[in-house]
Amino acid sequence: MAEVDGMELLVRIHQRGWHMPVLEISGGGYMARDEVLALGRACGAVATLEKPFTMESRRPELPACEAQAREVRGAMTSDWALPA
Numbered sequence: 001m002a003e004v005d006g007m008e009l010l011v012r013i014h015q016r017g018w019h020m021p022v023l024e025i026s027g028g029g030y031m032a033r034d035e036v037l038a039l040g041r042a043c044g045a046v047a048t049l050e051k052p053f054t055m056e057s058r059r060p061e062l063p064a065c066e067a068q069a070r071e072v073r074g075a076m077t078s079d080w081a082l083p084a
Helices: 006-015 033-042 055-075
Strands: 023-026 047-050
Touching (some): 006 023, 047 055
């Protein structure tokens, strides 16, 4: 993303009150990894993954992410839709 990073996007989503499943993946960068991931959880990320990771090491977390995504999707009103 050229103009904003993923954390900034997540903050904007949260500020606008949008409810959508977001899986945050971070290796840190400008902040310590655990701080970035904690901020992501505070802003509504359904789950967070710390980089580097392998799919096998994180496989137990994926069903919970999927269940939370379904819950959020089910809570969305039918009048909410992305523009065509």
